[in-house]
Amino acid sequence: MSITSEQLIVEGKNVPLHALNMSVRSKLGTYLDPEGFVTGDYSNDYQGLAEVIGFTFQDITNFQRQSKPTQEMLYQWGTRPELSPTVDNLIKHLQTIGRSDDVITECAHLIKKDVDRYKQCHKDITGSKDMIQDPSVSQGPNRPSCDYVPESDKLGLVTIDDVKEKGDTLYYDAFVIYNPVGKDLEFVKELAGKMESPPYNLKFCIPWRDDLPGGSRYEVSAHMIATRCRRTLVILSSDFLKSAAADFQLKFAHCLSPGARSKKVVPVFSAPCKMPDILRAVSFVDFTNPGLRDWNWPRLNAVLRCPLNPDPRDYMSEAELEELKLNAGVITKRMWYSTGVLTMNFPEESEDNTPYNG
Numbered sequence: 476m477s478i479t480s481e482q483l484i485v486e487g488k489n490v491p492l493h494a495l496n497m498s499v500r501s502k503l504g505t506y507l508d509p510e511g512f513v514t515g516d517y518s519n520d521y522q523g524l525a526e527v528i529g530f531t532f533q534d535i536t537n538f539q540r541q542s543k544p545t546q547e548m549l550y551q552w553g554t555r556p557e558l559s560p561t562v563d564n565l566i567k568h569l570q571t572i573g574r575s576d577d578v579i580t581e582c583a584h585l586i587k588k589d590v591d592r593y594k595q596c597h598k599d600i601t602g603s604k605d606m607i608q609d610p611s612v613s614q615g616p617n618r619p620s621c622d623y624v625p626e627s628d629k630l631g632l633v634t635i636d637d638v639k640e641k642g643d644t645l646y647y648d649a650f651v652i653y654n655p656v657g658k659d660l661e662f663v664k665e666l667a668g669k670m671e672s673p674p675y676n677l678k679f680c681i682p683w684r685d686d687l688p689g690g691s692r693y694e695v696s697a698h699m700i701a702t703r704c705r706r707t708l709v710i711l712s713s714d715f716l717k718s719a720a721a722d723f724q725l726k727f728a729h730c731l732s733p734g735a736r737s738k739k740v741v742p743v744f745s746a747p748c749k750m751p752d753i754l755r756a757v758s759f760v761d762f763t764n765p766g767l768r769d770w771n772w773p774r775l776n777a778v779l780r781c782p783l784n785p786d787p788r789d790y791m792s793e794a795e796l797e798e799l800k801l802n803a804g805v806i807t808k809r810m811w812y813s814t815g816v817l818t819m820n821f822p823e824e825s826e827d828n829t830p831y832n833g
Contacts, residue, residue: 478583487562492553494593504545514573521545523572647680650704652724657714662745712746747830763830
């Protein structure tokens with residue numbers, strides 16, 4: 476028996492978008508990623524869907540630069556509570572752009588399966604507002620909602636949120652590495668209060684606040700950094716340098732992002748200290764300068780939200796990309812000298828550029 480759009484709207488009412496598994500998102504992408512055509516007031520592809528949802532022109536332009544624009548749009552939608560990211564709204568918006576006959580019909584059984592799974596996970600806590608995470612707070616990347624422990628999550632319940640969500644695995648925007656013994660704890664509390672509240676609405680995994688006691692501290696932190704946190708914030712101060720646990724977490728996180736290409740590890744100075752050698756070449760956020768503090772909150776938010784593997788089209792125009800393809804393999808050392816790049820004197824990267832207390 477086929478499942479109608481009206482049934483999905485009823486079934487998916489108030490079910491958050493993060494309930495949809497990757498199989499649904501991928502299948503939606505196969506239909507919506509190709510450029511469509513205008514039917515009525517909107518195009519019938521991901522761009523029209525994004526417009527109906529309420530994304531801006533700049534947002535849609537950014538989606539165009541992604542290799543999988545529909546999946547990126549769904550992820551961004553899930554982090555924007557003001558745009559009402561729910562399954563029933565997804566179905567309504569697909570109807571608006573005229574994709575009831577193909578997209579909804581082909582994906583209906585997968586959507587219903589994920590909705591049923593989500594409701595099964597949450598049936599014991601429905602109506603208990605104190606047990607459910609504030610919907611205005613991001614859950615990091617929108618990953619599968621499940622009633623089983625996936626292969627990558629063999630540790631099972633490791634955070635307070637895991638217990639609250641009854642097996643619905645949560646993902647975080649960042650893991651915070653710090654030494655709780657000293658003044659860094661005060662800064663981390665300020666950081667969480669600022670970044671986990673509007674307008675940023677990020678979600679951090681903070682040791683000694685979110686992890687469950689009784690497990691192996693090092694195993695749990697490595698698991699969270701590797702599989703459930705997009706990025707890692709390293710809170711640097713003289714106290715940080717005294718913590719063996721923080722040193723282990725930093726080295727482990729750094730191993731996941733050699734060369735800092737994906738900005739996986741973000742150093743944050745809470746007090747003047749020497750930059751660890753392993754982070755010497757990585758740019759940082761400096762909260763020791765009172766004049767920069769107001770600028771650093773949006774900078775930190777931006778780096779935590781940007782893609783881990785950005786598409787080159789995010790920072791190069793189509794003309795530049797085309798020229799790069801045409802010139803590939805023919806750029807000689809002489810041409811580099813003609814641009815002056817090889818003859819420029821760049822300042823050395825050293826600890827002198829970091830907040831250092833001598």
